[in-house]
Amino acid sequence: MKHEITIGEAVTEVEIAAFWEQLRAYYRRDIFPNPRDTDREFFLSQERQAQMQQIHDRPQDPCHYLFFYRDGQNIGVALSVIFTSEDGKCFILDFCVYPEFRGNGTGRACAQALLAWAKARGAHYAELNCGGDPRRFRFWESVGFVTNGVDEWGDALMLLPPKEEVPITVEILTDPEDWQLKKLENGFLKEIGEQTLTKEEQEQLAQAIQAGKITFFLARREDRAVGMCSVVKCFSTFSCADVGVLDDFYVEPAFRKKGIARQLTQAAQVWSREQGMSSLTVCCAPCDEKMYQSLGFETQLGTTWAYLR
Structure with a gap:
């Protein structure tokens, strides 16, 4: 189908290197544009990549390095974990559509593709940190997420509520x-x-x-x-x-x-x-x-x- 969003997973060393190159560019550009931000250095570091690689390589509930494609062209990346050993939560750690492809509903289409991809792999609902950014909050709200408290570090959470009723x-x-x-x-x-x-x-x-x-x-x-x-x-x-x-x-x-x-x-x-x-x-x-x-x-x-x- 023309203009359909598809998802591919970075598996080879070359693909993983390309994924981290794009993710770090996203951090520099969109998340930590201020070079003096105290968290910037860590998120750009090899230490952070090594930590995520350990999660990526674990046998249970690994994280996934994902690319978004449209008409065969890479237009964004995402980093997520599906906790199938727990209650089927898909936690979206990072989500990025490259600037040149933003607009005209591309972000929402990528988000829906990610949620469908996660559901096919055992996810029952999704959660993420919105980081206190009003634009990010409005975007995920448009996808169906609602505010849902904060995490153990005090950072705001958003949740796409599960549809299944569980005791x-x-x-x-x-x-x-x-x-x-x-x-x-x-x-x-x-x-x-x-x-x-x-x-x-x-x-x-x-x-x-x-x-x-x-x-x-x-x-x-x-x-x-x-x-x-x-x-x-x-x-x-x-x-x-x-x-x-x-x-x-x-x-x-x-x-x-x-x-x-x-x-x-x-x-x-x-x-x-x-x-x-x-x-x-x-x-x-x-x-x-x-x-x-x-x-x-x-x-x-x-x-x-x-x-x-």
């Missing part, structure tokens, strides 16, 4: 260093207008979990954590018993209105009863009161005031 399970977090907890926590903090976790704060959080000071519940869609909440236990002289405080309540935007919030709070409520807690309370903004009431938090206990250091 959600809720479990207690057992690994204090789970990278998906960091991702969800950063998404939660970003949404309420707070700064994402620093490395020191991530370490402090892991230590608190390890010491049993806080218990996290994760909602999982297969291997992907899509929501969380936490419970902190303390002693109340009012009831002369342990009580719990619910916090860190967050569901990724793309997975809301599917009953996940109720699953999380019910798991926290059941666990709190099993732990002998006399109550589970939550402090919230007025705009969230009706939501929490619908989730079983029906008794009002005064007004909370805080001294912040």
Whole structure:
């Protein structure tokens, strides 16, 4: 078919060298045009290429070096990983249509070709970092992606939501260093207008979990954590018993209105009863009161005031 976009994978040494030449040109031109950008040197380095080559060569969930072709002519490149061993996520690390071929819907056609290519290889949905660039955000939004929190480093994520309905399970977090907890926590903090976790704060959080000071519940869609909440236990002289405080309540935007919030709070409520807690309370903004009431938090206990250091 004339003008059809096709995808070819770089396999030989010559093809891989050509791929990296074009990818580095894309980094210099479009991603890090400022030579003083702190990340520019690393992304252009042989160290980065060696790291990606290790992922490319691994037997499970490798990355793919891809070329876009139209009428036999190379018009762009993409770098992606399909996590078939997990939940079928295709993560698009890089996507570039060469400047001379941009316009007239070429970018969207290449994006659709990439998504079709990934689906044929086991992908159920796609995700990427939009980098905070408004043009990049608008482009991927036009393809069907939606904003969906941030990653473990605090960088904005976009998701092409999966069409398949998969059962959600809720479990207690057992690994204090789970990278998906960091991702969800950063998404939660970003949404309420707070700064994402620093490395020191991530370490402090892991230590608190390890010491049993806080218990996290994760909602999982297969291997992907899509929501969380936490419970902190303390002693109340009012009831002369342990009580719990619910916090860190967050569901990724793309997975809301599917009953996940109720699953999380019910798991926290059941666990709190099993732990002998006399109550589970939550402090919230007025705009969230009706939501929490619908989730079983029906008794009002005064007004909370805080001294912040």
